[in-house]
Amino acid sequence: MSSFIDTLKAIDTDILVFINSKNSPFWDEVMITISGKFTWIPMYLLFAVLIIRDYRKSAWLVILFGIIAVVLSDQAANLIKDHVMRYRPSHNGLLTGALHYYSDQGKDPYMGGQYGFPSNHAANAASIATYLILLFRNKWVTLGLMVYVFLICYSRVYLGVHYPFDVFCGCLLGLFTGSLAHKTCMLLQRGTSMTDN
Secondary structure: OHHHHHHHHHHHHHHHHHHHHOOOHHHHHHHHHHOOOOOOHHHHHHHHHHHHHHHHHHHHHHHHHHHHHHHHHHHHHHHHHHHHOOEOHHHOOOOHHHOOOOOOOOOOOOOOOOEOOOOHHHHHHHHHHHHHHHHHOOHHHHHHHHHHHHHHHHHHHHOOOOOHHHHHHHHHHHHHHHHHHHHHHHHHHHHHHHHHO
16 A cells, blocks of 8 residues: 555656756746736636626625635645645655746745645635536636636646645645535525525
């Protein structure tokens, strides 16, 4: 069993090193932008407008539960990190010197916090994506949001701050929290509609 786990860890590390090694100044800027907190705000605002258009009186509830989906995934990821305590590759003494990191004009390299399992970025992206996919049930929305989640996950590995397994498990967590938030919201939304009628 231990040899199987060691094999999985080796594969996890090999994929990380391969993706991280395909770096350049141009892609550094692209990936740090993709990982940025404010990069995706226009997309979130667009979905908020669509929700207001489609749900009208109950739009506030639908938007609220979209926020709750992200808060749930973020806090759950933090809780797991504090218990699992798996070092990020950027804080793993055996890997730190072998990886490439983003650095902005001579500032300290971007290496993230100490622990990285699971990835908050991946969990949060997957959570809001799952919530919106279930909400709109449109193939183009689904495709666009899947690309969004993939870009977030890839950027975290490229930047050397997460193993692939970190982002994979983050996605699983986000899938759960996003589905839970959607299910709860729809139950409450139907209840609100019946009360209004």
